[in-house]
Amino acid sequence: MESKYAVSCNNEMVKVELCGRLDATNTEGLQIELKKFAGQKIAKLIFFAKDLEYISSAGLRVIIFTKQKIGVDAEIFLIAAQPAILSVIKMSGLDNFMTIQESYSE
């Protein structure tokens, strides 16, 4: 099963759209994609997760990695995540360090 993602950046805001299943078989590409923003000033990191069906610890690592390497001062958003995804996020305790919202408007 494939995961697709789209990454865009403007106005110090990195948007990541996640679809499908994010596990160890496909996180590497996303991590490389996000690494490109290292060194830039990033204020917000927004993960859109409406179509994300599954996230494993490898996927969580990408989120932690992104926060550590790219957006130390950035605010992290998780938008429209499904209950199964939220349950995994909560299990890891990451829910305390991100803003979880149903939708996002600028």
Place this chain on the structure above:
Amino acid sequence: MESLIFPAKLENLEKMFALIREAAARQAFAAEMIDKIQLACEEALVNVINYAYPGKDGDLEITCFNSESFLEIGINDSGIPFDPLSLPDPDIHAPMEERRIGGLGIFMMKKIMDEVRYKRENDRNMLTLVKYNVCRIGEANGALKKEPLPAGACRWPLDFMKKEEFKKGDVIFKAGDTADRMFYIAKGAIRLVEINKIITAGNVIGEMGVFSPFKERTASAVCAEDLETYTMGKDEVIKFFGQDPVLAIDLIQLSIKRFIENLKAETAARERIESELRIAQEIQASMLPTVFPQRKEFEIFAMMDPAKEIGGDFYDFFFIDDKRLCFVIGDVSGKGVPAALFMAITKTLIKSEAKRGLPSDQIMANVNNIICQDNQTCQFVTVFCVIMDIASGKLKFCNFGHNPPLVCDSSGCFNFISIAGGFVVGVMENVKCEEKELILAPGDMIFLYTDGVTEAMNPEQEQFSEARLKNSLTEFKDKEIKDTINRIRQEIQAFARGAQQSDDITMLAVRYRGG
């Protein structure tokens, strides 16, 4: 039993997942649980793929065993020895910036699966992951014995319980885990970690969780010896209640007995903590100066009346040199021992910076920068710092987020000093705050206080308020300064009418007599 051998390569991960998901589906797990089981296995599989065979190729074997009541997944490899259970759990409350990247997956594996076991055998790493299918146990036990169990002997219906064996050191459940079954110990012993209690053979554990409306384990159970247990799910326990009232009463009595024991242990622990808090409070109070200098130029008095819970108010006064007296008042955010420690640090820093002879704004700017550097806990403190020239009565002062003091002039009127609120100490480096000046004529008085004074509540939840404080001050201003403060304390007490004091009450007053 199904078993497949794969070359340990990332490209085979999809096939491995498919095998595991099929086995989980056969067990009739819900879709979400199938995802979680995959998540648990992924960590183990990726570990083997990435680390078991450094610099060479190797295989990994996955076995899936569907039993009536559980799914068991074995992940075996002949790579370098690695016990994932030997890693400490990550701190899941730590902010992301401080997370170690590793460890999280194994933590989640342990969290998701009911059992995770590791052994090294015949030069192979053998990891076993087990997930119980609670509903299926109920079905399997559908044909329960109808006749009541014989009294005496062994009352536990072991025939209908599931036999399980554990090794010494195995964790049977952790505090906070879902409580879905109870255990009869046939052989061995279990240690309940949090309450440090050993439960031996012939006894039952886990019954409290089964009865608890919160369905959570209240303590963690670890095998103190190799263990043979018989387990029974919550639904079966309830069924047996209908069939065997004697067993039911026994279980309820046991549960209540343990509940009372736990309560006693907790009460003892709480009393110990409270006594330590009292000591902390005494230490804190002893840090504040209570010997007031007797001088012809001025009169000074201060008091701090701590709330029940230890707080972080403080005051201080000392001579910078023979011409200048420094006095400060402060209020640390939060309560408890952290606030008291923070208060001790702040008070010490202010004094050491002040003794260098700096102006008040520079003292506080330096203190702020020192605290900001190592303020991991994000506490803060409000401070009002005053330096008085005792020859002229000139006050130079600055405000870092504290309530403005009141000043009484010769007309007998008390007014709040007009000064910007300023920014609290400890949050932002390089915060600046302007130093202001004011001259006290002989007889004038300055009164510093913390919000515990104005926000003291009565049973109707009304606050003592700035207006009442002003009135009380005006009423009692002609007394000796010590009596003025004591009378205000009495006024607050009378106002509160027995309502519990929620915050420290701190006051400091200086009356200038003339140089």
